[in-house]
Amino acid sequence: MDYYRHPELTLHAGYHCGCGLTPLKEAIDLSDDAAAAEIELALTAAKLLGTRYLPHLNLNGTLNAIAHASMNLRILQGGKLSSKVAGDYFATHPLLPLIKRMGLTAQPGTRLTEILKGRTAIRHPVEAIVVLRSLHSDWRHVEHVFAEPPPVASSTCSIQAKGPTQTSWTYQYRKEYRRRRTSERFARYAEMYRQRRAERPDANHCQLMRLLPGDARQVLNRAALLRAGFDVPTPANSAPYVARLDEELEAYIRERRRQSQEIPERITQRVLTRGFRRPHVLLQKKLAGRLPLATAAAKQCAESQRQWKERLMRLGKRAGP
8 A cells, every 4th residue: 555645544654553544543642753763663673684784783792882882971980880870861862762661771770770781681682772772873873883793891891701899898797697607506406416316326317317406407417517527327328337237137136036935926037027126127128138147147047837836836835734
């Protein structure tokens, strides 16, 4: 449709949804300056659709170009954002409607302030166009900047390389307080751990930790306790623990066999290990293979069917008249 030859078909040529008949209310309500800014944005975005247009317009290049322009406009002074200069600059800028539409404000602590410092990436291309255009006189100036890769901004304002920063005394005080507080909590809970260890020598590390307050896990762990010189139970799958378990179970089985001579039931492996702190350990195939002494004692002390009947007959004769 040629709206120059048929102006009666629309009130604002170009301000329509595509059908050419119904004008968009938002477009009709725009002022002349806002309309010009929107048209410039649309034309610039259309140029960026070309694959060969501004090949150096990428993420790092955009960050460096924004940081350089902010320093040239004195918005950044010594790596710090001047809120007064930024506010005065954007308050009278022709692209202020676009900047507000993007939800960008130059107030301290907002995303735009980090963008102007070159520390925050702009992921949306339209936002990048608006910020770049607002910091330069026109888009031709932006094209000139990106004719070659923009130089890396100085370390005072860019994310490329940050210089050493001075920490405030409050930060140092809080850091020292947290360190001192952690040391005090570790000493208190470690002493409680030592007491529980003395009370329950057979408990492992996880069982001892369950006996402590819940927040003890924030400062206590096996490595920290070992570094501090505390006695920590060895893991259940370690060689020293398995060797000690083997000796303890062998002695328990032989003592249990000696005490079970008067019971009427058959003395089996289950009876021999009954009452031990890990009564089913010989049923675990992987661990039972590492307990040769206990396994041999269980086979030696267990009764066969014939031995059980003979023992019952002896018990019956002893109990008879």
